[in-house]
Amino acid sequence: MTDLNGKIVLGANQYGKAENRVVRIYRDTPRHEIHDINVSSALRGDFSPAHLLGDQSNVLPTDTQKQTAYTYAKSKGLLHIESYGLDLARHYVDDVEPVEGARIELEEYAWQRVVIDGAEHDHTWTRKGEEIRTSAVTVEGKGEYQRTWVISGFKEMIILKSTGSEFAGFLEDELTVLEPTHDRVMATSLTAQWRYTHTDVDWDGVYAGVKAAMIERFANLQSLALQQTLYAMGEAVLEKYPFIAEIRMSAPNKHHFLYDIGRFGVENNNEVFNADDRPYGLIQATVEREDAPESGSAWRTYSIVG
Numbered sequence: 001m002t003d004l005n006g007k008i009v010l011g012a013n014q015y016g017k018a019e020n021r022v023v024r025i026y027r028d029t030p031r032h033e034i035h036d037i038n039v040s041s042a043l044r045g046d047f048s049p050a051h052l053l054g055d056q057s058n059v060l061p062t063d064t065q066k067q068t069a070y071t072y073a074k075s076k077g078l079l080h081i082e083s084y085g086l087d088l089a090r091h092y093v094d095d096v097e098p099v100e101g102a103r104i105e106l107e108e109y110a111w112q113r114v115v116i117d118g119a120e121h122d123h124t125w126t127r128k129g130e131e132i133r134t135s136a137v138t139v140e141g142k143g144e145y146q147r148t149w150v151i152s153g154f155k156e157m158i159i160l161k162s163t164g165s166e167f168a169g170f171l172e173d174e175l176t177v178l179e180p181t182h183d184r185v186m187a188t189s190l191t192a193q194w195r196y197t198h199t200d201v202d203w204d205g206v207y208a209g210v211k212a213a214m215i216e217r218f219a220n221l222q223s224l225a226l227q228q229t230l231y232a233m234g235e236a237v238l239e240k241y242p243f244i245a246e247i248r249m250s251a252p253n254k255h256h257f258l259y260d261i262g263r264f265g266v267e268n269n270n271e272v273f274n275a276d277d278r279p280y281g282l283i284q285a286t287v288e289r290e291d292a293p294e295s296g297s298a299w300r301t302y303s304i305v306g
């Protein structure tokens with residue numbers, strides 16, 4: 001073992017206000033609209049005086065970042081998490097002198113109007129059990145050198161097919177006990193994030209289109225493995241939208257094991273399963289274009305620890 005005696009220096013750092021729970025109600029007409037989000041901001045730049053000396057003269061407080069998140073929800077509007085994220089990120093980089101880069105990460109929780117006597121209610125909703133829409137906006141550099149990256153995505157999109165899924169022909173060793181199957185349940189809780197090549201995007205329309213393309217491919221492909229399905233879902237998105245450079249996906253294989261009721265003389269023809277929650281296979285893949293512009297800081301996340 002070698003002891004290290006190099007100089008101790010400050011490494012990567014950033015700071016901000018995490019997980020501001022902002023709810024913006026649009027109430028200009030009797031029919032209200034709601035946007036319910038979780039937004040985190042992180043500022044980047046030379047903040048070494050704060051870390052090394054305790055000198056806060058360059059530090060815009062995280063409390064101010066919280067105030068900004070709430071104020072911008074009114075003054076700039078909160079119609080799409082992507083455009084609101086861009087407003088915040090550009091503000092920090094353009095208007096706050098020491099800030100060289102800003103990362104805004106967002107989640108949106110969907111609500112649906114309740115229906116009473118066949119009519120949608122103007123100001124009452126129930127939370128949708130759907131996936132959580134996400135975005136991550138990064139702005140770096142001042143003036144003409146400014147660069148912007150927008151990622152959109154979702155997490156916890158739970159999707160299941162009760163047939164049309166196989167897993168066979170796999171490598172075996174002396175510990176392999178898994179039986180090959182040509183008819184199984186396939187289910188996952190999908191996380192996906194895609195990177196745009198520009199910011200002039202119909203955020204809601206493309207979000208709906210990406211989701212639809214992925215769901216269609218999941219449903220209609222005769223799956224030979226979750227890996228193949230995942231690639232096909234990503235490919236569908238890139239085929240549909242030439243301005244998406246890459247899509248990154250993470251899919252836990254939510255195993256549905258056939259439950260042994262044969263022991264009790266009851267036939268189980270792929271009808272009764274144990275939905276096991278752990279352990280789970282975790283399949284992750286990026287589908288990208290060979291000519292995608294480099295991703296720069298697009299994936300540099302809010303947290304610098306894993």
Ligand SMILES: O=c1[nH]c(=O)c2[nH]c(=O)[nH]c2[nH]1
Binds near residue numbers: 227253
């Ligand atoms: O779609 C699958 N991919 C795997 O790699 C795998 N491994 C496993 O045990 N079951 C599955 N299913």
